[in-house]
Amino acid sequence: MSISTMLALGGPAIIGHADDEVLEALAETMKKGTSFGSPCLLESVLAEMVISAVPSIEMVRFVNSGTEACMGVLRLARTFTGREKIIKFEGCYHGHADPFLVKAGSGVATLGLPDSPGVPKATTSGTLTAPYNDIAAVESLFNSNEGEIAAIILEPAVGNSGFITPKPDFLEAIRRLTKENGALLIFDEVMAGFRLSYGGAQEYFGITPDLTTLGKVIGGGLPVGAYGGRREIMEMVAPAGPMYQAGTLSGNPLAMTAGIQTLKRLKAPGTYEYLDRITRELVQGILNAGKKTGHAICGGHIRGMFGFFFTEGPVHNFDDAKKSDAAKFVRFYQGMLREGVYFAPSQFEAGFTSLAHSPEDIQKTVAAAENVLSKI
DSSP states (O other), rough: OOGGGGGOTTTOTTTTTTTTTHHHHHHHHHOSEEEEEOOOHHHHHHHHHHHHHTTTTTTTEESSOOOOOOOOHHHHHHHHOOOOOEEETTOOOOOOOOGGGGGGOHHHHTTTBBOOOTTOHHHHTEEEEEOOOOHHHHHHHHHHHTTTEEEEEOOBBBBSSBBBOOOOHHHHHHHHHHHHOOOOEEETTTTTTSSSSSSSSHHTTTTOEEEEEEGGGGTSSSSSSEEEHHHHTTTBBBTTTTTTOOOTTTTTTHHHHHHHHHHHHHHHHHHHOOOOOOOOHHHHHHHHHHHHOOOEEEEETTTTTTEEESOOOOOOOHHHHHTTTHHHHHHHHHHHHTTOOOOSSSSTTTEETTTTOOHHHHHHHHHHHHHHHOOO
């Protein structure tokens, strides 16, 4: 395992890049065809695995990406509630569909763009925003838009403003507010799904949303996404219901095969304990190295997802994250790259470890970090 794979953007390589078992299964599947344009048995196998794992999902629809999943789930929430407005959180990224490119994080934040050119004002007029971890702001939005909000969509653990965890009562309060106001709660688990636990962030935090989006991990690194939730909501999707969404390449047999093999590995005993152990050692090592060499630094992790900021912290939302020394992060990133360690080239991206990383990889990374931090 090369240490240069320390961070995979979006975290799809949770069992490592080019895993032998996945490649062998893909080779067998390719003999039967690479795309059918219609449902295949592999979709049913992976669907059953997802439904059995994720608490909120009783029915699931596969698509080709996380962006498609969020597009579909937004349309579904509006169809089910008969309302148009949504609440998203500043710095949270839900793909590049027009309604979500309002105060988005990830690459938009890195480039310093408040929104994206080419997005008509009309498509974002129903998108309301609040700071992450700010319940009072969400309550205010419900009060000023009474009976108009279809759903709240959020990353239960943020990965697109850097890695930010929810305050102890935040998710529980969001769940209560949506129920009280007749709105749906959507967890965007494109990053967190099958990474914080086998049942995702909702299993880890013990909060069950109405709908969930997934991606990346469930395709073993191949292009895939999915959305699912309560049966009564999902039955609104065609052909069972009136909401149209389709895709010729959705449920691609190669992506389904890679996803099946990946989830089998993740379900093995000790998987998430191992990810937690190595990630804790990595993050604590980097934080200790930063403090030892005189840098303001803070950070944390959950299982195989982590992040750190060059600021004293704490970091509870995107505004807090923007206080981080981005110029210093660039020097750190470049220095680590020269050491053979690849982090995402943005302060506003979470980091990910994999089952392929060894304790020795982690130790070498921490040592490299201390060396780089002592020079910047």
